[in-house]
Amino acid sequence: MYRGRLERDLNGWAAKGLLDPALVPALLADYDQRESAFSLGRVLMAMAALLIGGAVVLLIAANWEVIPRIARLVGIVAFIWSTYLKAAYWKSHNSPRLSEASLVAGLLFFGGGIALVGQMYHLSGDSTQAAIIWFAGAALTAVLFRSPAAAAVCGFLAFVVAGTEWSDSFVLRDNLLLWLMPAMAVVVIGLARFTGAGRTRHLAYLLIVCWVLILYGQHEAPVTALAIAAAGAVCYLLAALPASPLNGLARNAGAAPSFYSFLLLMMGLLLLHFEAEGLVEQVVLGIATLVAAIAGLFLSGRDNGAVRYLAYAAFAAETLYLSSATLGTILGTSGFFLISGLVVAMVAWLVVRLERSFSARNGVTEAGR
Amino acid sequence: MTDTAKAWRVPPFVAAVLAALIQTAVLGYMVESRATILRNGAEVRLQTVPVDPRDLMRGDYVTLSYPISRIDGAIVEGEVPKVSGRQSLLVRLAPGPDGLWNATEASFEALPAMSGTVVVRSLPFEFYPDSDGAVGDFISVTYGIERYYVPEGEGRVLETARNAQALEVVARVSPQGQMQIRQILLNGAPAYDEPLY
Numbered sequence: 001m002y003r004g005r006l007e008r009d010l011n012g013w014a015a016k017g018l019l020d021p022a023l024v025p026a027l028l029a030d031y032d033q034r035e036s037a038f039s040l041g042r043v044l045m046a047m048a049a050l051l052i053g054g055a056v057v058l059l060i061a062a063n064w065e066v067i068p069r070i071a072r073l074v075g076i077v078a079f080i081w082s083t084y085l086k087a088a089y090w091k092s093h094n095s096p097r098l099s100e101a102s103l104v105a106g107l108l109f110f111g112g113g114i115a116l117v118g119q120m121y122h123l124s125g126d127s128t129q130a131a132i133i134w135f136a137g138a139a140l141t142a143v144l145f146r147s148p149a150a151a152a153v154c155g156f157l158a159f160v161v162a163g164t165e166w167s168d169s170f171v172l173r174d175n176l177l178l179w180l181m182p183a184m185a186v187v188v189i190g191l192a193r194f195t196g197a198g199r200t201r202h203l204a205y206l207l208i209v210c211w212v213l214i215l216y217g218q219h220e221a222p223v224t225a226l227a228i229a230a231a232g233a234v235c236y237l238l239a240a241l242p243a244s245p246l247n248g249l250a251r252n253a254g255a256a257p258s259f260y261s262f263l264l265l266m267m268g269l270l271l272l273h274f275e276a277e278g279l280v281e282q283v284v285l286g287i288a289t290l291v292a293a294i295a296g297l298f299l300s301g302r303d304n305g306a307v308r309y310l311a312y313a314a315f316a317a318e319t320l321y322l323s324s325a326t327l328g329t330i331l332g333t334s335g336f337f338l339i340s341g342l343v344v345a346m347v348a349w350l351v352v353r354l355e356r357s358f359s360a361r362n363g364v365t366e367a368g369r
Numbered sequence: 370m371t372d373t374a375k376a377w378r379v380p381p382f383v384a385a386v387l388a389a390l391i392q393t394a395v396l397g398y399m400v401e402s403r404a405t406i407l408r409n410g411a412e413v414r415l416q417t418v419p420v421d422p423r424d425l426m427r428g429d430y431v432t433l434s435y436p437i438s439r440i441d442g443a444i445v446e447g448e449v450p451k452v453s454g455r456q457s458l459l460v461r462l463a464p465g466p467d468g469l470w471n472a473t474e475a476s477f478e479a480l481p482a483m484s485g486t487v488v489v490r491s492l493p494f495e496f497y498p499d500s501d502g503a504v505g506d507f508i509s510v511t512y513g514i515e516r517y518y519v520p521e522g523e524g525r526v527l528e529t530a531r532n533a534q535a536l537e538v539v540a541r542v543s544p545q546g547q548m549q550i551r552q553i554l555l556n557g558a559p560a561y562d563e564p565l566y
Contacts, residue, residue, distance in 0.1 A: 073400065080389055106392075113392075114399070122550060137391070144379050144388050145388070146379075
């Protein structure tokens with residue numbers, strides 16, 4: 001536990017004379033007063049709540065068939081109302097965490113309500129439509145309460161929508177649903193910005209990456225892979241080039257826009273590798289990949305660790321691939337291992353040099369401030 | 370983010386009431402859309418047919434199949450889709466002398482209303498036309514009334530009755546052709562009545 005470590009450290013500093021020994025109890029007392037500090041009473045209370053909640057759930061589940069249908073419906077609606085009202089109560093009493101937890105519970109009840117109503121009233125299930133309604137409910141809650149947690153739920157529900165069996169949908173066509181994924185990603189990004197749920201953004205970006213892979217699965221052809229790589233390259237340049245009009249917006253959103261567009265570019269190039277036929281195509285593609293990796297390092301290697309490591313990985317994989325495609329056939333296995341070793345050593349040397357220059361430049365900029 | 374966007378904030382209790390109200394309305398709409406069909410829909414009585422494999426009792430519902438689940442290719446009128454894809458079939462039902470309703474006409478396009486008959490819409494299904502562009506001998510379709518949930522342990526009786534062809538279903542049809550089960554008849558006598566709510 002952090003408290004034990006803190007106490008040890010404080011005592012150590014006091015013993016070395018770095019800290020007035022009289023301060024140690026005062027500092028520990030300050031830590032104990034913090035909201036997040038461990039409190040046995042609070043933990044026991046949470047456990048009691050879980051036990052009581054579990055008992056209620058078990059009781060309802062055991063008598064589910066006996067409870068009249070209309071009573072079950074009223075119960076579900078009552079649960080939904082109580083969670084949102086509790087969320088509002090806690091929000092106005094300055095307990096944001098409890099409020100957010102209530103909102104998540106409310107959204108789960110809403111989803112459960114949709115499923116139960118469908119089952120109880122024999123509504124033939126259109127799971128895609130149900131998931132979209134659930135997603136919309138989560139988005140609405142996120143906007144109304146300006147809730148980061150509801151925005152995160154919304155991000156996960158976008159995957160639920162994408163994961164339902166589209167071919168079973170009654171009212172929506174496959175093609176329409178395919179375009180729903182980027183639309184949901186835009187909604188999730190908008191919610192993440194609005195509610196300040198920074199990490200939820202990743203769900204939206206991942207959704208787009210999944211969508212691109214599904215698109216490729218639907219239209220498996222070199223053109224699609226090329227389009228993915230081109231789209232990735234354009235997005236990456238828009239996000240990373242200092243001259244780009246979107247650069248400010250992308251920087252505002254952290255490292256993610258550059259990383260995911262770079263990932264898209266690399267994915268497109270990888271898919272192209274599967275499509276490539278003949279040595280010339282392979283070599284041209286290989287050089288393009290190496291150039292892209294170096295461009296990534298050059299443009300955002302210093303500030304963006306995620307892009308940097310992806311670029312290293314792509315560079316290393318590509319050089320190995322190229323040497324296996326060109327030299328591998330001539331040299332035989334042992335010679336190929338030798339070449340691979342040399343390539344890896346070269347890449348390692350390059351990475352070490354780059355890392356050193358990045359940190360040196362960082363040091364310079366920091367010293368210059 | 371602009372200052373106006375930062376300042377935009379719904380009072381918590383207003384937000385709670387709005388969120389709960391809209392989500393309640395969604396659930397209420399689901400329940401009411403079915404109740405409307407049961408209340409106002411046109412009534413049809415359907416024979417059930419044995420289901421293969423015969424032992425298809427799954428947990429707490431009975432699987433139902435009807436003569437109208439298998440549409441004879443000969444009664445399909447109008448244009449037939451040339452390429453395979455998701456389609457839904459409109460089926461005209463008319464009562465027979467025994468009071469049971471049968472399919473008399475089917476089409477992939479809209480069917481005009483005709484007195485004494487009811488048009489039902491099948492759920493979407495993958496349709497593959499024959500190589501000569503015609504429909505096959507028959508088309509298997511579903512209508513969303515193929516499952517009936519019963520209290521635990523009571524399904525077996527219905528299963529046996531269904532396989533002895535002693536089970537009939539009374540359904541109601543919305544103007545859009547959607548069906549809902551209203552009543553289950555065992556040997557001609559009502560066995561299960563579906564309440565509206």
